[in-house]
Amino acid sequence: MSDHHPPERAAGADDLSLVPDRYALRWDDDGQGYLSCREAPTVRVVVEEGAVAASAAKSAPAGTIFLDGAAQGPPFLDRERDVHNLDHHEGCVRSFTLAACEQALVLVLKGFDLRDREWTVRANEPDLDTVLALWVLLNHMRISSSPELRRRVIPLIRLEGVIDAHGLELQELAGLPDDLHRETLASLDSLHDLELALTREGARGGPRQTDDRMERTVALLRAVDALVYSPEDFDRERAEVEELAREELPGGDLVVACRSAESIYRVERTLRWLYGDRLGVVVLQKDPETVTVRQVDAFLPATLDAVYAELNLIDPAAGPRGSAERWGGSAEIGGSPRGKGTRLEAREIARAAARAFRPPTLGERATALGRGVAAAVAGLAAAWGAAQVGAGAGSLLAAGAVLAVTVAGLALARADRRPGVYGLRAPAGSGWLLLLPGALVGGLLGGAWAPAALLDLPPQLVLGMASGESTRTPFWSLVLAAVLLPLAAELLLRGLVQGELSRAFRLRPAADPRLPRPAAVLGALLHGVAPLALSGLLWRLPVQGSAGLGLALIGALIGALVLGLAAGMARDRSESLVPPVLCHWIAVGAQVLVAAVV
Numbered sequence: 090m091s092d093h094h095p096p097e098r099a100a101g102a103d104d105l106s107l108v109p110d111r112y113a114l115r116w117d118d119d120g121q122g123y124l125s126c127r128e129a130p131t132v133r134v135v136v137e138e139g140a141v142a143a144s145a146a147k148s149a150p151a152g153t154i155f156l157d158g159a160a161q162g163p164p165f166l167d168r169e170r171d172v173h174n175l176d177h178h179e180g181c182v183r184s185f186t187l188a189a190c191e192q193a194l195v196l197v198l199k200g201f202d203l204r205d206r207e208w209t210v211r212a213n214e215p216d217l218d219t220v221l222a223l224w225v226l227l228n229h230m231r232i233s234s235s236p237e238l239r240r241r242v243i244p245l246i247r248l249e250g251v252i253d254a255h256g257l258e259l260q261e262l263a264g265l266p267d268d269l270h271r272e273t274l275a276s277l278d279s280l281h282d283l284e285l286a287l288t289r290e291g292a293r294g295g296p297r298q299t300d301d302r303m304e305r306t307v308a309l310l311r312a313v314d315a316l317v318y319s320p321e322d323f324d325r326e327r328a329e330v331e332e333l334a335r336e337e338l339p340g341g342d343l344v345v346a347c348r349s350a351e352s353i354y355r356v357e358r359t360l361r362w363l364y365g366d367r368l369g370v371v372v373l374q375k376d377p378e379t380v381t382v383r384q385v386d387a388f389l390p391a392t393l394d395a396v397y398a399e400l401n402l403i404d405p406a407a408g409p410r411g412s413a414e415r416w417g418g419s420a421e422i423g424g425s426p427r428g429k430g431t432r433l434e435a436r437e438i439a440r441a442a443a444r445a446f447r448p449p450t451l452g453e454r455a456t457a458l459g460r461g462v463a464a465a466v467a468g469l470a471a472a473w474g475a476a477q478v479g480a481g482a483g484s485l486l487a488a489g490a491v492l493a494v495t496v497a498g499l500a501l502a503r504a505d506r507r508p509g510v511y512g513l514r515a516p517a518g519s520g521w522l523l524l525l526p527g528a529l530v531g532g533l534l535g536g537a538w539a540p541a542a543l544l545d546l547p548p549q550l551v552l553g554m555a556s557g558e559s560t561r562t563p564f565w566s567l568v569l570a571a572v573l574l575p576l577a578a579e580l581l582l583r584g585l586v587q588g589e590l591s592r593a594f595r596l597r598p599a600a601d602p603r604l605p606r607p608a609a610v611l612g613a614l615l616h617g618v619a620p621l622a623l624s625g626l627l628w629r630l631p632v633q634g635s636a637g638l639g640l641a642l643i644g645a646l647i648g649a650l651v652l653g654l655a656a657g658m659a660r661d662r663s664e665s666l667v668p669p670v671l672c673h674w675i676a677v678g679a680q681v682l683v684a685a686v687v
Contacts, residue, residue, distance in 0.1 A: 378430025536648025
C-alpha cells in the first residue's frame with residue numbers, strides 16, 4: 090500500500106457496508122424527482138436526459154449548476170447570478186480545459202461554499218466524470234475541512250480528469266507516483282465496471298432507462314464513498330441527523346426541522362457544520378409527539394415567544410391559554426406541550442416558525458382579506474336568500490343557511506387542524522368577562538341578530554303574560570331562532586371570518602391586550618354591515634321613509650359595530666368562540682327586553 094493512502098481507507102467500490110448510505114431519491118411538491126445528500130442539504134441533483142441551449146443556461150434560475158453536457162455551450166461561472174456551467178464539450182478547446190470533475194474540485198478548493206443558498210445541479214448522463222463532479226459538490230464540506238480526505242480523493246479526480254479530457258494514452262499527465270497511479274487506476278476501473286453494469290441493467294429496463302439515471306447515480310456515488318472513506322470518518326463529533334423540513338427566513342436564515350436521538354446541542358453543532366451562519370432555528374423531533382425548538386441566531390427579528398404563540402394557535406394538542414398543555418419555554422429554547430405532546434408534523438412546525446419571524450407578504454394579506462370578506466358575504470347572502478323563501482320561518486331558515494355556509498367554510502379551511510385560529514377550543518382566562526358590558530350596550534342599541542318578528546310581538550307575550558297561539562309565527566320558532574341566529578353569527582363572523590382575516594396580520598399577541606387586534610376590528614366592521622343587508626329579517630325598522638328610519642338604522646349600525654367589537658375582543662382574549670356567543674346572547678336578551686317595554 091502506498092504511503093499516499095492511509096491504511097484505514099475502504100477496500101473497494103463494492104464494499105458498501107463500511108460507509109453509511111448518505112444519498113436518497115426524493116420528490117418535491119410538484120412531483121419532480123431529485124437526489125440529495127445528507128451532508129449537503131442545500132443541494133439537489135437532477136439527472137435527466139437532454140440539454141438546454143446556451144442562452145437558456147445563461148438565464149437559468151439563480152443557484153443552478155450545469156454539469157458535463159447538461160447545457161449546450163462553453164463553461165462559464167456567473168458569480169453575480171450564481172449560475173455555472175462545468176463542462177468541456179462545446180465552445181472550448183477540450184485539450185486545454187479541465188474535465189468537469191476537476192472543475193468542480195478547483196471550485197471547492199478555492200472556497201466555493203454551497204451552504205450560502207439553495208442549489209440545483211443538473212446533469213444528463215451519469216458517466217464517471219459527471220458522478221465524480223457531483224460527488225465533489227455534495228462532499229464539499231469534508232473536502233474543504235479535511236487534508237486527509239483531499240490526499241485520498243485528489244488522485245482519483247485528477248486521473249479521471251486527465252483520461253476523460255485526453256484519453257488513456259496521456260494518463261501520465263496526472264503526475265502520480267507509479268504505485269499510487271496503479272492503485273488509483275484500479276479504483277477507476279472498478280467504478281467504470283460498475284457504471285457499465287448499471288447502464289446495461291438500465292437498458293434492459295426499456296422505457297425506464299431514463300428514470301434509472303438517478304438510481305445509477307446514487308449507486309455510483311456510494312461506490313465512490315466506499316473507495317475514499319473509512320468507518321472512522323463517520324464516527325466523529327457530528328450527530329446523526331435526518332432532515333425533515335427546511336424553511337427560509339428573511340435575510341437567508343433557515344428554520345431546519347430534523348429527527349435525531351442526540352441532544353439539541355449536538356444536533357445544533359452538526360447543523361452549523363451543514364448550514365454555516367444561515368442556521369437560525371432548530372426544530373428537533375425526538376419522537377412523533379416530542380419536539381424541542383432552539384433559536385440559534387439571537388439577532389432574528391423576533392424570539393421564540395412569537396413561535397410559541399403561532400404554534401399554540403395551530404396545534405390541535407395545545408390547550409387554552411393558561412393551561413399546562415401549551416408550547417412554551419424561554420426566548421431561546423422550548424418545546425411542545427409536555428403532557429400530550431404535539432399533533433403537528435415537522436413541516437408544519439417549521440412553516441409556523443417561519444411565519445412567526447416574517448410579516449405576511451402583500452399577496453398573503455390580499456388573499457386572507459379576500460377570503461374573510463368572501464366568507465362574510467356568502468353568509469349574509471345565504472341568510473337573505475333563505476329569508477326570501479321562508480315566509481314566517483325566515484329567521485330560522487336564515488340561521489340554518491348561515492350555519493351551513495360556516496360549517497362548509499370551516500371544513501374547507503381545515504379548522505380542526507388549527508383550532509386556536511378559528512376559536513374551536515375551551516375559553517381561556519376571565520379577561521373576556523370585562524367585555525360583557527360592551528355587548529350589553531350593543532344589544533341596547535339594537536345591534537344583535539334577533540328575529541324582527543320576535544321584536545314585534547306584544548310585550549305581554551314576550552314577558553310571558555300571554556299565550557302565543559294567536560301569533561302568525563309559532564312562538565317556539567322565534568325563540569329557537571333567537572338562540573340559533575347569534576350562534577350562527579358568531580361562528581361565521583368571529584370563527585370563520587375573523588380566523589381568515591387574522592392570517593393577514595400574523596397571529597401574535599397585540600402590543601397592548603386592551604386594544605383590539607386588526608382582525609377583530611375588520612370583523613366588527615363586517616358585522617356592522619349586517620343591518621343594511623338583513624334589515625327586514627333581523628332589525629325592526631320602519632318600512633316607510635321617515636326621520637325614525639334614519640335614527641333606527643344609525644342605532645342598529647352603531648349597536649352592531651359595538652357588539653361586533655366586544656365579541657371580537659372576547660374571542661381574541663379567550664381564544665374561543667364560547668365568550669362571543671355568550672356576548673351575543675346577552676345582547677339579544679337586552680334587545681328583546683327593550684323592544685318589549687318601549
